[in-house]
Amino acid sequence: MGFKFTEENLQRIEAVRKKYPTALAAVMPVIYIAQEQNGYLSNEAMEEIASVLSIDKVNVLSVVTFYTMYHTKPMGKYHVQVCTNVSCMLRGGYEIWDQVKGKLGLDHMQVSEDRKFSLEEVECMGACGYAPMLAVNEDYFENLTKEKVEEILDSLK
Protein backbone atom coordinates (compact mmCIF):
# COMPACT_ATOMS: atom_id res chain seq x y z
CA MET A 1 0.00 0.00 0.00
CA GLY A 2 1.32 3.38 -0.90
CA PHE A 3 1.58 6.22 1.56
CA LYS A 4 1.18 9.88 0.78
CA PHE A 5 1.06 12.75 3.26
CA THR A 6 -2.21 14.65 3.28
CA GLU A 7 -2.15 18.22 2.00
CA GLU A 8 -2.56 19.49 5.55
CA ASN A 9 0.33 17.41 6.81
CA LEU A 10 2.55 18.58 3.96
CA GLN A 11 1.93 22.10 5.20
CA ARG A 12 2.81 21.08 8.74
CA ILE A 13 6.02 19.54 7.44
CA GLU A 14 6.88 22.73 5.66
CA ALA A 15 6.39 24.67 8.90
CA VAL A 16 8.48 22.19 10.89
CA ARG A 17 11.22 22.31 8.30
CA LYS A 18 11.71 26.04 9.03
CA LYS A 19 12.75 25.36 12.62
CA TYR A 20 15.98 23.69 11.58
CA PRO A 21 18.90 24.66 9.35
CA THR A 22 19.06 21.18 7.77
CA ALA A 23 16.38 18.91 6.31
CA LEU A 24 17.69 15.91 8.25
CA ALA A 25 16.94 17.64 11.57
CA ALA A 26 13.25 17.73 10.70
CA VAL A 27 13.15 13.94 10.52
CA MET A 28 11.90 13.33 14.08
CA PRO A 29 8.89 15.65 13.89
CA VAL A 30 8.09 14.39 10.40
CA ILE A 31 8.21 10.78 11.60
CA TYR A 32 5.68 11.75 14.27
CA ILE A 33 3.42 13.27 11.63
CA ALA A 34 3.65 10.12 9.51
CA GLN A 35 2.94 7.89 12.48
CA GLU A 36 -0.05 10.00 13.41
CA GLN A 37 -1.48 9.80 9.88
CA ASN A 38 -0.72 6.15 9.21
CA GLY A 39 -0.95 4.67 12.71
CA TYR A 40 2.52 3.18 12.39
CA LEU A 41 5.64 3.49 10.28
CA SER A 42 5.38 1.22 7.27
CA ASN A 43 8.20 0.94 4.76
CA GLU A 44 6.18 3.08 2.39
CA ALA A 45 5.73 5.74 5.06
CA MET A 46 9.45 5.79 5.74
CA GLU A 47 10.17 6.07 2.02
CA GLU A 48 7.79 8.97 1.77
CA ILE A 49 9.42 10.72 4.73
CA ALA A 50 12.80 10.38 3.02
CA SER A 51 11.35 11.64 -0.20
CA VAL A 52 9.65 14.78 1.18
CA LEU A 53 12.77 15.72 3.11
CA SER A 54 15.14 14.69 0.30
CA ILE A 55 17.20 12.59 2.66
CA ASP A 56 18.38 9.02 2.49
CA LYS A 57 15.93 6.29 3.51
CA VAL A 58 18.60 4.80 5.75
CA ASN A 59 18.58 7.96 7.86
CA VAL A 60 14.87 7.58 8.45
CA LEU A 61 15.12 3.91 9.32
CA SER A 62 18.03 4.42 11.69
CA VAL A 63 16.13 7.07 13.64
CA VAL A 64 12.87 5.12 13.67
CA THR A 65 14.59 2.06 15.12
CA PHE A 66 16.46 4.02 17.80
CA TYR A 67 13.49 5.53 19.64
CA THR A 68 10.89 3.50 21.52
CA MET A 69 7.96 5.77 20.69
CA TYR A 70 8.15 5.09 16.98
CA HIS A 71 6.31 1.92 15.97
CA THR A 72 7.05 -0.12 12.88
CA LYS A 73 4.00 -2.29 13.50
CA PRO A 74 0.41 -1.23 14.06
CA MET A 75 -0.43 -0.73 17.72
CA GLY A 76 -3.88 -0.91 19.27
CA LYS A 77 -6.40 1.92 19.15
CA TYR A 78 -5.60 2.28 22.83
CA HIS A 79 -1.91 1.87 23.55
CA VAL A 80 -1.71 1.18 27.28
CA GLN A 81 1.63 1.92 28.93
CA VAL A 82 2.32 0.84 32.51
CA CYS A 83 5.37 2.13 34.36
CA THR A 84 7.16 -0.39 36.59
CA ASN A 85 10.27 1.64 37.33
CA VAL A 86 11.42 2.08 40.93
CA SER A 87 9.11 4.82 42.24
CA CYS A 88 6.10 3.11 40.69
CA MET A 89 7.27 -0.33 41.79
CA LEU A 90 7.53 0.90 45.40
CA ARG A 91 3.87 1.86 45.26
CA GLY A 92 2.49 -1.23 43.56
CA GLY A 93 3.43 -0.71 39.91
CA TYR A 94 3.92 -4.44 39.33
CA GLU A 95 0.50 -5.25 40.77
CA ILE A 96 -1.01 -2.77 38.34
CA TRP A 97 1.06 -4.29 35.52
CA ASP A 98 -0.21 -7.78 36.37
CA GLN A 99 -3.77 -6.54 36.66
CA VAL A 100 -3.66 -4.84 33.26
CA LYS A 101 -1.96 -7.84 31.65
CA GLY A 102 -4.67 -10.12 33.03
CA LYS A 103 -7.54 -7.90 32.10
CA LEU A 104 -6.38 -7.27 28.54
CA GLY A 105 -4.99 -10.77 28.08
CA LEU A 106 -1.86 -9.25 26.59
CA ASP A 107 1.83 -9.16 27.41
CA HIS A 108 4.54 -6.59 26.70
CA MET A 109 4.25 -5.22 23.14
CA GLN A 110 1.33 -7.44 22.19
CA VAL A 111 -1.69 -6.22 20.29
CA SER A 112 -5.19 -7.62 20.72
CA GLU A 113 -6.72 -9.36 17.71
CA ASP A 114 -9.34 -6.68 17.21
CA ARG A 115 -6.54 -4.06 17.33
CA LYS A 116 -8.35 -2.30 20.12
CA PHE A 117 -5.61 -2.63 22.70
CA SER A 118 -1.86 -2.86 22.80
CA LEU A 119 0.23 -3.07 25.94
CA GLU A 120 3.68 -1.88 26.86
CA GLU A 121 5.70 -2.02 30.08
CA VAL A 122 7.47 1.32 30.06
CA GLU A 123 10.39 2.94 31.83
CA CYS A 124 9.89 5.94 34.11
CA MET A 125 7.38 8.38 32.60
CA GLY A 126 8.21 11.33 34.87
CA ALA A 127 5.23 10.81 37.15
CA CYS A 128 7.11 9.22 40.04
CA GLY A 129 5.50 11.38 42.73
CA TYR A 130 2.05 10.34 41.55
CA ALA A 131 2.81 6.63 41.35
CA PRO A 132 1.63 4.15 40.37
CA MET A 133 0.72 5.39 36.94
CA LEU A 134 -0.23 4.28 33.47
CA ALA A 135 -0.76 6.11 30.22
CA VAL A 136 -3.31 5.46 27.50
CA ASN A 137 -2.09 6.90 24.22
CA GLU A 138 -1.10 10.47 25.21
CA ASP A 139 -2.93 10.71 28.54
CA TYR A 140 -1.48 10.03 31.97
CA PHE A 141 -3.50 8.40 34.76
CA GLU A 142 -1.85 8.79 38.14
CA ASN A 143 -2.21 7.75 41.79
CA LEU A 144 -3.80 4.52 40.61
CA THR A 145 -5.68 1.97 42.66
CA LYS A 146 -6.97 -1.37 41.39
CA GLU A 147 -10.47 0.09 41.22
CA LYS A 148 -9.31 3.09 39.21
CA VAL A 149 -7.50 0.84 36.75
CA GLU A 150 -10.66 -1.24 36.31
CA GLU A 151 -12.65 1.92 35.65
CA ILE A 152 -10.15 3.34 33.18
CA LEU A 153 -9.92 0.16 31.14
CA ASP A 154 -13.69 -0.34 31.16
CA SER A 155 -14.19 3.19 29.87
CA LEU A 156 -12.14 2.51 26.74
CA LYS A 157 -14.60 1.65 24.05
Add this chain to the structure above:
Amino acid sequence: MERIVLPQIENLNTIDVYLANGGFESAKKALAKTPDEIIDEVKKSGLRGRGGAAFSCGLKWSFMPKTTTKPKYLCINGDESEPGSFKDRQIFEDNPFQLIEGAIITCYAIGAKVAYLYIRGEYHKWIKMMQAAVDIAYEKGFLGEKMKETFGNAFSCDLFIHKGAGAYICGEESSLMNSIEGLRGYPRVKPPFPAQNGLWGNPTTINNVETITNIPAIIKNGWEWFSKIGAPKHPGTILFGISGHVNKPGVYELPSGTLLTELINDVAGGVIGNKKIKCVIPGGSSMPPLRGDKLEGVKMDADSLREVGSAIGTGGVMVMDEDTNLLDVLIRIAHFYHHESCGQCTPCREGTGWMEKTLKRIKQGNGTSKDLDLLCEVANQIEGNTICALGDAAAWPVKFMITRFREEFEQYVKPEVSIPVPNKVHSMRTTTAPLSNLHK
Protein backbone atom coordinates in the same frame (compact mmCIF):
# COMPACT_ATOMS: atom_id res chain seq x y z
CA MET B 1 10.35 30.94 52.25
CA GLU B 2 10.47 32.70 48.94
CA ARG B 3 10.02 30.54 45.91
CA ILE B 4 11.98 31.36 42.80
CA VAL B 5 11.11 28.78 40.20
CA LEU B 6 7.54 27.96 41.20
CA PRO B 7 6.17 31.05 42.97
CA GLN B 8 2.87 30.61 44.75
CA ILE B 9 0.89 32.83 42.44
CA GLU B 10 -2.38 31.58 41.07
CA ASN B 11 -2.62 31.28 37.29
CA LEU B 12 0.96 32.39 36.80
CA ASN B 13 0.91 30.21 33.69
CA THR B 14 -1.34 32.76 31.97
CA ILE B 15 0.35 35.67 30.25
CA ASP B 16 -1.74 38.34 31.97
CA VAL B 17 -0.90 37.16 35.45
CA TYR B 18 2.74 36.68 34.49
CA LEU B 19 2.94 40.23 33.14
CA ALA B 20 1.10 41.63 36.16
CA ASN B 21 3.81 40.08 38.34
CA GLY B 22 6.69 41.76 36.57
CA GLY B 23 6.94 39.28 33.72
CA PHE B 24 9.54 40.03 31.02
CA GLU B 25 10.86 42.98 33.05
CA SER B 26 14.04 40.98 33.70
CA ALA B 27 14.50 40.44 29.99
CA LYS B 28 14.12 44.18 29.45
CA LYS B 29 16.64 44.87 32.17
CA ALA B 30 19.06 42.27 30.80
CA LEU B 31 18.88 43.49 27.23
CA ALA B 32 19.84 46.97 28.41
CA LYS B 33 23.13 45.55 29.74
CA THR B 34 26.00 43.93 27.86
CA PRO B 35 26.11 40.15 27.48
CA ASP B 36 29.30 40.06 29.54
CA GLU B 37 27.60 41.84 32.40
CA ILE B 38 24.87 39.18 32.42
CA ILE B 39 27.36 36.32 32.37
CA ASP B 40 29.24 37.97 35.20
CA GLU B 41 26.06 38.41 37.23
CA VAL B 42 25.10 34.76 36.80
CA LYS B 43 28.63 33.62 37.59
CA LYS B 44 28.71 35.64 40.80
CA SER B 45 25.27 34.42 41.84
CA GLY B 46 26.75 30.95 42.21
CA LEU B 47 23.91 29.29 40.25
CA ARG B 48 24.80 25.69 39.49
CA GLY B 49 23.13 23.45 36.93
CA ARG B 50 20.03 21.56 38.05
CA GLY B 51 20.34 18.82 35.41
CA GLY B 52 22.64 16.52 37.34
CA ALA B 53 26.27 17.61 37.44
CA ALA B 54 25.73 20.89 39.37
CA PHE B 55 28.26 22.73 37.20
CA SER B 56 28.54 26.52 37.49
CA CYS B 57 26.08 28.03 35.04
CA GLY B 58 27.88 31.33 34.51
CA LEU B 59 31.19 29.56 33.98
CA LYS B 60 29.62 27.29 31.36
CA TRP B 61 28.29 30.34 29.52
CA SER B 62 31.71 31.98 29.60
CA PHE B 63 33.16 29.08 27.58
CA MET B 64 31.18 30.23 24.57
CA PRO B 65 33.58 31.86 22.08
CA LYS B 66 33.11 35.63 21.88
CA THR B 67 34.58 36.14 18.44
CA THR B 68 33.20 33.72 15.93
CA THR B 69 31.33 34.00 12.69
CA LYS B 70 29.49 30.75 13.36
CA PRO B 71 25.91 30.73 14.60
CA LYS B 72 25.54 29.88 18.31
CA TYR B 73 22.85 27.80 19.92
CA LEU B 74 21.17 27.24 23.25
CA CYS B 75 19.70 23.83 24.09
CA ILE B 76 17.37 23.62 27.04
CA ASN B 77 17.24 20.14 28.46
CA GLY B 78 13.75 19.01 29.41
CA ASP B 79 14.30 15.35 28.65
CA GLU B 80 13.64 14.51 32.30
CA SER B 81 13.97 10.76 31.98
CA GLU B 82 15.97 9.95 35.09
CA PRO B 83 13.80 7.65 37.22
CA GLY B 84 12.70 9.63 40.26
CA SER B 85 12.70 12.99 38.43
CA PHE B 86 9.46 14.77 37.63
CA LYS B 87 10.18 18.41 38.40
CA ASP B 88 10.63 20.09 35.00
CA ARG B 89 7.09 19.18 34.04
CA GLN B 90 5.89 21.32 36.97
CA ILE B 91 7.67 24.29 35.37
CA PHE B 92 6.05 23.58 31.99
CA GLU B 93 2.72 23.43 33.76
CA ASP B 94 2.93 26.26 36.28
CA ASN B 95 5.52 28.75 35.08
CA PRO B 96 6.20 28.40 31.34
CA PHE B 97 6.77 32.11 30.73
CA GLN B 98 9.58 32.36 33.24
CA LEU B 99 11.32 29.55 31.37
CA ILE B 100 10.82 31.44 28.10
CA GLU B 101 12.10 34.65 29.69
CA GLY B 102 15.12 32.76 30.99
CA ALA B 103 15.76 31.43 27.50
CA ILE B 104 15.67 34.94 26.04
CA ILE B 105 18.16 36.27 28.59
CA THR B 106 20.44 33.26 28.13
CA CYS B 107 20.39 33.56 24.35
CA TYR B 108 21.32 37.23 24.65
CA ALA B 109 24.13 36.49 27.11
CA ILE B 110 25.74 33.76 25.01
CA GLY B 111 24.90 35.32 21.65
CA ALA B 112 22.54 32.61 20.41
CA LYS B 113 19.84 33.39 17.87
CA VAL B 114 18.10 30.07 18.27
CA ALA B 115 17.17 28.02 21.33
CA TYR B 116 15.85 24.48 21.19
CA LEU B 117 13.79 23.25 24.10
CA TYR B 118 14.07 19.47 24.13
CA ILE B 119 11.13 17.83 25.89
CA ARG B 120 10.72 14.08 26.32
CA GLY B 121 8.15 12.66 23.92
CA GLU B 122 5.96 11.10 26.59
CA TYR B 123 5.16 14.59 27.90
CA HIS B 124 2.61 15.18 25.10
CA LYS B 125 0.39 17.20 27.41
CA TRP B 126 3.21 19.37 28.72
CA ILE B 127 4.62 19.90 25.24
CA LYS B 128 1.24 21.28 24.22
CA MET B 129 1.19 23.59 27.26
CA MET B 130 4.70 24.80 26.50
CA GLN B 131 3.94 25.26 22.80
CA ALA B 132 0.86 27.34 23.68
CA ALA B 133 3.03 29.56 25.90
CA VAL B 134 5.67 29.91 23.17
CA ASP B 135 2.98 30.86 20.64
CA ILE B 136 1.69 33.56 22.97
CA ALA B 137 5.22 34.87 23.53
CA TYR B 138 5.64 35.21 19.76
CA GLU B 139 2.26 36.91 19.44
CA LYS B 140 3.04 39.41 22.18
CA GLY B 141 6.42 40.21 20.71
CA PHE B 142 8.66 38.55 23.31
CA LEU B 143 10.18 36.15 20.79
CA GLY B 144 11.13 36.44 17.12
CA GLU B 145 11.54 39.57 15.00
CA LYS B 146 9.00 41.56 17.01
CA MET B 147 11.32 41.41 20.02
CA LYS B 148 13.35 44.25 18.58
CA GLU B 149 10.42 46.59 19.02
CA THR B 150 9.40 45.24 22.41
CA PHE B 151 12.83 45.48 23.96
CA GLY B 152 14.26 48.32 21.89
CA ASN B 153 17.39 46.30 21.13
CA ALA B 154 18.74 44.96 17.86
CA PHE B 155 18.78 41.48 19.38
CA SER B 156 16.19 38.84 18.59
CA CYS B 157 15.95 35.10 19.03
CA ASP B 158 13.73 32.13 18.26
CA LEU B 159 12.64 29.35 20.59
CA PHE B 160 11.65 25.99 19.11
CA ILE B 161 10.40 22.91 20.91
CA HIS B 162 11.92 19.60 19.89
CA LYS B 163 9.94 16.55 20.92
CA GLY B 164 11.92 13.49 22.00
CA ALA B 165 10.71 9.99 21.19
CA GLY B 166 11.49 7.76 24.14
CA ALA B 167 15.18 7.36 24.87
CA TYR B 168 16.66 8.11 28.28
CA ILE B 169 20.09 8.61 26.75
CA CYS B 170 18.88 11.71 24.89
CA GLY B 171 19.09 13.60 28.19
CA GLU B 172 22.88 13.33 27.92
CA GLU B 173 23.93 16.59 26.33
CA SER B 174 25.79 15.36 23.25
CA SER B 175 23.18 12.71 22.55
CA LEU B 176 20.53 15.41 22.84
CA MET B 177 22.31 17.42 20.17
CA ASN B 178 22.48 14.41 17.85
CA SER B 179 18.79 13.88 18.42
CA ILE B 180 18.03 17.47 17.44
CA GLU B 181 20.19 17.06 14.33
CA GLY B 182 18.00 14.15 13.26
CA LEU B 183 20.44 11.38 14.12
CA ARG B 184 20.28 8.43 16.47
CA GLY B 185 20.83 9.63 20.02
CA TYR B 186 24.40 8.43 20.39
CA PRO B 187 26.57 10.41 22.80
CA ARG B 188 29.63 12.04 21.25
CA VAL B 189 33.19 11.67 22.40
CA LYS B 190 34.37 14.69 24.40
CA PRO B 191 36.39 16.79 23.81
CA PRO B 192 35.48 18.72 21.75
CA PHE B 193 32.96 20.21 24.16
CA PRO B 194 29.64 21.72 23.05
CA ALA B 195 30.85 25.29 23.61
CA GLN B 196 33.34 24.74 20.77
CA ASN B 197 31.64 22.09 18.70
CA GLY B 198 27.99 21.54 19.46
CA LEU B 199 24.87 21.61 17.30
CA TRP B 200 25.91 21.22 13.65
CA GLY B 201 29.47 21.85 14.75
CA ASN B 202 28.65 25.27 16.18
CA PRO B 203 29.18 26.73 19.67
CA THR B 204 26.36 25.49 21.89
CA THR B 205 25.34 25.81 25.53
CA ILE B 206 23.15 23.20 27.18
CA ASN B 207 21.27 23.83 30.40
CA ASN B 208 18.50 22.16 32.29
CA VAL B 209 14.98 23.65 32.31
CA GLU B 210 15.14 24.50 36.02
CA THR B 211 18.55 26.18 35.63
CA ILE B 212 17.20 28.47 32.92
CA THR B 213 14.04 29.26 34.88
CA ASN B 214 16.20 30.68 37.69
CA ILE B 215 17.79 33.29 35.42
CA PRO B 216 15.06 35.98 35.34
CA ALA B 217 14.97 36.06 39.16
CA ILE B 218 18.74 36.50 39.35
CA ILE B 219 18.62 39.38 36.88
CA LYS B 220 15.71 40.96 38.73
CA ASN B 221 17.08 40.73 42.28
CA GLY B 222 20.81 40.67 41.65
CA TRP B 223 23.49 38.07 42.28
CA GLU B 224 23.96 38.97 45.94
CA TRP B 225 20.36 38.19 46.80
CA PHE B 226 20.57 34.81 45.10
CA SER B 227 23.91 33.87 46.59
CA LYS B 228 22.50 34.25 50.11
CA ILE B 229 19.75 31.68 49.69
CA GLY B 230 20.42 28.16 50.94
CA ALA B 231 23.84 26.50 50.95
CA PRO B 232 26.55 29.10 50.18
CA LYS B 233 28.42 26.90 47.69
CA HIS B 234 25.30 25.71 45.91
CA PRO B 235 22.90 28.59 46.44
CA GLY B 236 19.28 29.06 45.52
CA THR B 237 16.31 26.82 45.81
CA ILE B 238 16.03 23.31 44.41
CA LEU B 239 12.95 21.56 43.13
CA PHE B 240 12.90 18.33 45.09
CA GLY B 241 10.76 15.59 43.61
CA ILE B 242 10.07 13.14 46.38
CA SER B 243 8.59 9.71 45.67
CA GLY B 244 8.27 6.23 47.13
CA HIS B 245 7.08 5.40 50.63
CA VAL B 246 6.15 8.86 51.91
CA ASN B 247 2.72 10.19 52.79
CA LYS B 248 2.85 13.27 50.60
CA PRO B 249 5.00 12.64 47.55
CA GLY B 250 5.35 15.51 45.07
CA VAL B 251 7.52 18.41 43.96
CA TYR B 252 8.65 20.87 46.63
CA GLU B 253 10.77 23.96 46.14
CA LEU B 254 13.08 24.46 49.11
CA PRO B 255 16.38 26.19 49.78
CA SER B 256 19.39 24.07 48.91
CA GLY B 257 20.96 22.56 51.99
CA THR B 258 17.62 21.61 53.51
CA LEU B 259 17.96 18.61 55.81
CA LEU B 260 16.99 15.36 54.11
CA THR B 261 15.17 14.26 57.27
CA GLU B 262 13.18 17.49 57.28
CA LEU B 263 12.28 16.98 53.64
CA ILE B 264 11.05 13.47 54.28
CA ASN B 265 9.46 13.83 57.71
CA ASP B 266 8.00 17.32 57.64
CA VAL B 267 7.59 18.41 54.05
CA ALA B 268 6.61 15.04 52.59
CA GLY B 269 4.59 14.01 55.64
CA GLY B 270 6.83 11.19 56.85
CA VAL B 271 6.99 7.54 55.92
CA ILE B 272 3.74 5.67 55.32
CA GLY B 273 2.64 3.75 58.42
CA ASN B 274 5.45 5.38 60.42
CA LYS B 275 7.82 2.67 59.26
CA LYS B 276 11.56 2.99 59.44
CA ILE B 277 13.50 4.03 56.38
CA LYS B 278 15.80 1.43 54.89
CA CYS B 279 17.24 3.34 51.96
CA VAL B 280 17.05 6.72 50.24
CA ILE B 281 18.28 7.56 46.77
CA PRO B 282 18.73 11.32 46.98
CA GLY B 283 19.03 12.50 43.38
CA GLY B 284 17.41 10.18 40.84
CA SER B 285 18.08 6.49 40.33
CA SER B 286 21.69 6.81 39.17
CA MET B 287 22.92 8.42 42.37
CA PRO B 288 24.50 6.30 45.12
CA PRO B 289 21.89 5.21 47.68
CA LEU B 290 22.12 6.18 51.34
CA ARG B 291 21.36 3.97 54.34
CA GLY B 292 18.27 4.84 56.30
CA ASP B 293 20.22 4.75 59.56
CA LYS B 294 22.69 7.33 58.26
CA LEU B 295 20.38 10.15 57.27
CA GLU B 296 20.77 12.30 60.39
CA GLY B 297 22.31 15.65 59.47
CA VAL B 298 22.50 14.97 55.73
CA LYS B 299 21.88 18.18 53.81
CA MET B 300 20.50 18.41 50.30
CA ASP B 301 23.12 20.27 48.33
CA ALA B 302 25.88 19.13 46.00
CA ASP B 303 28.79 19.39 48.43
CA SER B 304 27.06 17.98 51.51
CA LEU B 305 25.84 14.98 49.55
CA ARG B 306 29.27 14.40 48.06
CA GLU B 307 30.67 14.31 51.59
CA VAL B 308 28.35 11.45 52.52
CA GLY B 309 29.15 9.56 49.33
CA SER B 310 26.27 10.46 47.08
CA ALA B 311 25.22 13.30 44.78
CA ILE B 312 22.41 15.79 44.29
CA GLY B 313 21.68 14.70 40.70
CA THR B 314 18.27 16.01 39.69
CA GLY B 315 16.96 16.26 43.26
CA GLY B 316 14.69 13.26 42.75
CA VAL B 317 14.45 11.71 46.22
CA MET B 318 13.28 8.09 46.37
CA VAL B 319 12.36 6.82 49.82
CA MET B 320 12.21 3.10 50.64
CA ASP B 321 10.80 1.77 53.90
CA GLU B 322 12.16 -1.07 56.05
CA ASP B 323 10.13 -3.73 54.22
CA THR B 324 11.59 -2.95 50.81
CA ASN B 325 13.45 -5.77 49.08
CA LEU B 326 16.60 -4.06 47.85
CA LEU B 327 17.48 -6.91 45.52
CA ASP B 328 14.24 -6.31 43.63
CA VAL B 329 14.94 -2.59 43.53
CA LEU B 330 18.46 -3.13 42.25
CA ILE B 331 17.32 -5.60 39.58
CA ARG B 332 14.81 -3.01 38.36
CA ILE B 333 17.48 -0.31 38.27
CA ALA B 334 19.97 -2.58 36.50
CA HIS B 335 17.33 -3.53 33.94
CA PHE B 336 16.70 0.14 33.24
CA TYR B 337 20.32 0.99 32.50
CA HIS B 338 20.79 -2.13 30.42
CA HIS B 339 17.72 -1.24 28.41
CA GLU B 340 18.82 2.37 27.95
CA SER B 341 22.49 1.78 27.14
CA CYS B 342 23.02 2.99 23.59
CA GLY B 343 25.52 0.20 23.01
CA GLN B 344 28.43 2.25 21.69
CA CYS B 345 30.97 1.28 24.35
CA THR B 346 31.72 -2.29 25.28
CA PRO B 347 31.99 -1.83 29.07
CA CYS B 348 28.56 -0.21 29.25
CA ARG B 349 26.79 -2.39 26.69
CA GLU B 350 28.13 -5.69 28.05
CA GLY B 351 28.56 -4.68 31.68
CA THR B 352 24.98 -3.50 32.16
CA GLY B 353 23.78 -6.79 30.68
CA TRP B 354 26.03 -8.83 32.94
CA MET B 355 24.96 -6.96 36.02
CA GLU B 356 21.29 -7.49 35.24
CA LYS B 357 21.83 -11.18 34.50
CA THR B 358 23.88 -11.80 37.62
CA LEU B 359 21.33 -10.04 39.82
CA LYS B 360 18.53 -12.08 38.30
CA ARG B 361 20.48 -15.25 38.94
CA ILE B 362 20.80 -14.25 42.58
CA LYS B 363 17.04 -13.66 42.65
CA GLN B 364 16.50 -17.19 41.37
CA GLY B 365 18.48 -18.43 44.31
CA ASN B 366 21.59 -19.36 42.37
CA GLY B 367 24.02 -16.77 43.59
CA THR B 368 26.89 -16.88 46.02
CA SER B 369 28.59 -14.09 47.85
CA LYS B 370 31.31 -14.21 45.22
CA ASP B 371 28.69 -12.96 42.78
CA LEU B 372 28.27 -9.89 44.95
CA ASP B 373 31.99 -9.21 44.61
CA LEU B 374 31.76 -9.91 40.90
CA LEU B 375 28.97 -7.35 40.54
CA CYS B 376 31.08 -4.70 42.25
CA GLU B 377 33.99 -5.60 40.03
CA VAL B 378 31.93 -5.30 36.85
CA ALA B 379 30.65 -1.95 38.10
CA ASN B 380 34.21 -0.80 38.69
CA GLN B 381 35.17 -1.87 35.19
CA ILE B 382 32.40 0.22 33.68
CA GLU B 383 32.97 3.31 35.79
CA GLY B 384 35.11 5.89 34.05
CA ASN B 385 35.68 3.71 30.99
CA THR B 386 32.88 4.89 28.77
CA ILE B 387 32.05 7.68 26.34
CA CYS B 388 29.28 9.14 28.44
CA ALA B 389 28.21 9.19 32.07
CA LEU B 390 25.46 6.61 31.59
CA GLY B 391 28.15 4.06 32.34
CA ASP B 392 28.75 5.62 35.76
CA ALA B 393 25.02 5.99 36.28
CA ALA B 394 24.63 2.26 35.76
CA ALA B 395 27.64 1.32 37.89
CA TRP B 396 26.99 3.44 40.97
CA PRO B 397 23.67 1.99 42.14
CA VAL B 398 25.01 -1.56 41.84
CA LYS B 399 28.31 -0.87 43.53
CA PHE B 400 26.97 1.27 46.35
CA MET B 401 23.78 -0.64 46.96
CA ILE B 402 25.76 -3.83 47.45
CA THR B 403 28.56 -2.36 49.53
CA ARG B 404 26.27 -0.26 51.71
CA PHE B 405 23.70 -3.00 52.25
CA ARG B 406 26.00 -6.00 52.08
CA GLU B 407 24.31 -7.75 55.04
CA GLU B 408 20.97 -7.68 53.25
CA PHE B 409 22.41 -8.95 49.98
CA GLU B 410 24.22 -11.75 51.80
CA GLN B 411 20.79 -13.03 52.80
CA TYR B 412 19.86 -13.54 49.18
CA VAL B 413 22.89 -15.62 48.27
CA LYS B 414 24.04 -19.06 49.27
CA PRO B 415 27.10 -19.59 51.40
CA GLU B 416 30.22 -20.54 49.56
CA VAL B 417 31.49 -24.00 50.54
CA SER B 418 34.64 -25.89 49.79
CA ILE B 419 33.93 -29.37 48.56
CA PRO B 420 36.37 -32.10 47.65
CA VAL B 421 36.09 -33.33 44.08
CA PRO B 422 37.61 -36.69 43.12
CA ASN B 423 40.21 -36.48 40.42
CA LYS B 424 41.73 -39.37 38.59
CA VAL B 425 45.19 -37.93 38.29
CA HIS B 426 45.64 -36.42 41.70
CA SER B 427 44.17 -37.99 44.74
CA MET B 428 42.06 -35.02 45.71
CA ARG B 429 41.41 -31.58 44.29
CA THR B 430 39.37 -28.90 45.97
CA THR B 431 37.11 -26.55 44.21
CA THR B 432 34.50 -24.08 45.28
CA ALA B 433 31.01 -24.30 43.99
CA PRO B 434 27.63 -23.27 45.23
CA LEU B 435 25.75 -25.95 47.12
CA SER B 436 23.02 -26.20 44.51
CA ASN B 437 25.48 -27.41 41.86
CA LEU B 438 26.06 -30.55 43.91
CA HIS B 439 22.64 -31.84 43.07
CA LYS B 440 22.86 -31.22 39.33
